[in-house]
Amino acid sequence: MKKSLNLLIALAMTVALVGCTTSGLTGTTYTRDEARRVQTVKYGTVESVTPLVIEGRTDGIVGTGSGAVIGGIAGSTVGGGKGRSIATVVGAVAGGLAGQAAEKNLTTKQGQEITIRMESGEILSVVQEVENDRYFHAGDRIRLLKQGGVTRVAY
Template sequence: MKINAMHKWTVTLMLSLAITGCAQQGLYGTSYSRDQVGRAQSVEYGNVVSVTPVTIEGRTDGVVGSGTGAVVGGIAGSQIGGGSGRSLATVVGAVAGGLAGQRIEQAATKRQGQEITIRLDSGRLVSVVQEVEDARFFYAGDRVRVLGQGRGLKVTY
């Protein structure tokens, strides 16, 4: 398979975009989305009762991984054969690249998390799953703040 300089540049660019695009917004207690900034949150204090390590699944929407993989696979496939064989190889390369890109994106965005069960000072028991930030783990007995309302809770020190 012969790939010219323009194809090498395109493949390099697409892979760079894929790696950059796989970055996932943090799911930990000190990370905020733009729509959360400036919104009032309730604050409650409590003690951690138990902590369970969990894995937070990677992104499965596949937009970046599939798209980039399909382009790279299509370019690679287009270098094979000639005529209708080249067209078929381009399609097969694009499909295979898309599937591979989606799996790479999912693996790259998988995160380590914790399920943190907290007894609030009010006596209520809550459980929050969030990403581990900078290898800072919560432990049973820790005194913590629980921020947010309803489904949008965060645990911080």
């Protein structure tokens, strides 16, 4: 009973942690370090928009670690002695791989490539996440916001 409870608690923590991950790839998402910093603002008009998929995270920070813990706990409930140790290791490895795949699926986002004709005549392309199912459209007047190495498209 105690092992099942531990497994249930670990699973709940994993779901909570993965659910808290945000991509920060929208035009209105800023990190704490980006707040209160000067940005360069330029204006332009959207020429075209191409829907695309932004791949999910695979760095394993949340998914792999949590999956390994859950898999290890689950594996430790199998067998006894040396068999239990082997099952724990196999469970941890399998759980880590499953957790990494789950993290990638949960953090994959719908994106858009926005091609913009700037007022200067220059044509630029920016890829960013679609926010609230709201795509930019050809003819939209936009602001191009640049800060350090980060560029955003906003209305």
